[in-house]
Amino acid sequence: MNIGVLGAGQLGRMLALAGYPLGNRFTFLDTTGHPSAGIGEVMVDTDQQHLEDFLEKVDLVTYEFEHLPVSLVRAIEERKPVYPGSEAIRVCQHRAEEKALFDRLTIPTPAYRLVDSAESLAVAVRELGVPVVAKSVTEGYDGKGQAVIKDPAEAADAWRSIGHPRLIVEAFVDFVREVSIIAVRGRDGEVVFYPMAENVHVDGILRYSVAPMPDLDAAVQQTADGYIRALLDELDYVGVLTLELFQTRDGGLLANEMAPRVHNSGHWTQDGALTSQFENHLRAIQGLPLGSTAARAPTCMVNVIGREGEAAKLLAIDDAHLHRYDKGERPGRKLAHVNLMAPTHEALLEKVRACAALLPDAPAPRFSFE
Numbered sequence: 469m470n471i472g473v474l475g476a477g478q479l480g481r482m483l484a485l486a487g488y489p490l491g492n493r494f495t496f497l498d499t500t501g502h503p504s505a506g507i508g509e510v511m512v513d514t515d516q517q518h519l520e521d522f523l524e525k526v527d528l529v530t531y532e533f534e535h536l537p538v539s540l541v542r543a544i545e546e547r548k549p550v551y552p553g554s555e556a557i558r559v560c561q562h563r564a565e566e567k568a569l570f571d572r573l574t575i576p577t578p579a580y581r582l583v584d585s586a587e588s589l590a591v592a593v594r595e596l597g598v599p600v601v602a603k604s605v606t607e608g609y610d611g612k613g614q615a616v617i618k619d620p621a622e623a624a625d626a627w628r629s630i631g632h633p634r635l636i637v638e639a640f641v642d643f644v645r646e647v648s649i650i651a652v653r654g655r656d657g658e659v660v661f662y663p664m665a666e667n668v669h670v671d672g673i674l675r676y677s678v679a680p681m682p683d684l685d686a687a688v689q690q691t692a693d694g695y696i697r698a699l700l701d702e703l704d705y706v707g708v709l710t711l712e713l714f715q716t717r718d719g720g721l722l723a724n725e726m727a728p729r730v731h732n733s734g735h736w737t738q739d740g741a742l743t744s745q746f747e748n749h750l751r752a753i754q755g756l757p758l759g760s761t762a763a764r765a766p767t768c769m770v771n772v773i774g775r776e777g778e779a780a781k782l783l784a785i786d787d788a789h790l791h792r793y794d795k796g797e798r799p800g801r802k803l804a805h806v807n808l809m810a811p812t813h814e815a816l817l818e819k820v821r822a823c824a825a826l827l828p829d830a831p832a833p834r835f836s837f838e
């Protein structure tokens with residue numbers, strides 16, 4: 469089975485690494501001109517001239533990047549099976565569509581408004597009350613295209629700094645922690661759920677994910693499972709879906725955003741779960757049975773961003789697993805991650821601190837359960 473992947477970054481690279489043992493081959497279609505997958509066949513297609521070639525080579529198509537023209541994905545769907553389908557891309561690439569779907573399925577979210585001018589932004593800030601987060605409705609990632617507004621007088625500056633014609637403005641959630649739920653739906657509608665992860669973001673970018681969480685109420689996991697199952701079924705989804713949530717003081721969950729693909733907060737599954745998110749995505753899209761999502765041990769994923777640490781030192785930590793992306797160093801760029809495992813969360817935190825101390829740009833690790 470030759471699997472076509474739209475996008476050619478580290479997520480595609482790790483999909484391929486999980487797919488070779490299954491006998492898969494990979495052809496990537498990169499529309500950015502900056503592929504980094506470094507594996508399989510990479511077709512750079514910045515001028516939309518190579519789609520025919522790509523389609524001739526592949527048996528089915530998936531993607532590792534959702535900011536793609538929906539028309540392109542629909543055109544591909546006419547020719548080859550695409551999993552997850554174009555409807556998932558259409559919804560997940562647009563924050564307003566995403567929120568509308570959450571509302572329709574009665575999945576709670578932070579209060580929000582849609583605005584299309586500096587004036588309507590100022591009105592929304594007054595209605596919601598400060599602080600708020602304003603976000604471009606499309607193209608945002610890793611906290612880009614966002615501004616926190618702490619005073620209605622800052623609205624005009626925020627509007628200019630984001631520079632996008634449509635924004636979503638959200639009440640700023642005073643969360644206890646950020647969490648994510650990853651689930652996989654097979655072609656036959658079977659769904660499996662990974663244990664939720666606690667995610668630590670600094671400046672909008674993910675730095676640490678811990679799963680399973682030491683203090684997670686089973687009822688909270690069930691609530692999250694219910695939310696993501698509703699999304700999967702509504703979209704008739706096939707593959708891995710990720711839902712990011714805020715957990716509030718009363719234990720409740722508010723949906724932040726979702727991603728129709730394997731996700732950075734699921735990288736812990738490569739070493740910490742019986743079946744990784746990458747393998748399960750490939751199983752799902754090929755109509756194969758899904759693998760167990762059970763965790764092997766308390767696991768922490770540490771992102772390596774901007775500058776790399778010394779591999780020999782990182783790997784000297786017991787049960788540490790380094791996953792490098794073969795990318796050049798640049799401030800803010802995701803270059804690698806380290807998965808750490810330990811028998812207890814206490815021992816895990818020791819390792820996380822030791823690992824962070826070896827990474828030049830790592831912020832101090834802090835978790836809600838410490």
Ligand SMILES: Nc1ncnc2c1ncn2[C@@H]1O[C@H](COP(=O)(O)OP(=O)(O)O)[C@@H](O)[C@H]1O
Pocket residue numbers: 578601603608609610611612638639640641642646669672673712724725
């Ligand atoms: N409404 C909000 N309240 C509090 N923090 C928020 C809110 N929205 C976003 N954030 C913070 O910004 C981060 C990035 O925002 P997110 O909407 O997930 O966009 P991205 O697509 O860049 O990941 C979140 O993980 C969270 O830390």
Ligand SMILES: [Mg+2]
Pocket residue numbers: 610712725
């Ligand atoms: Mg996010």
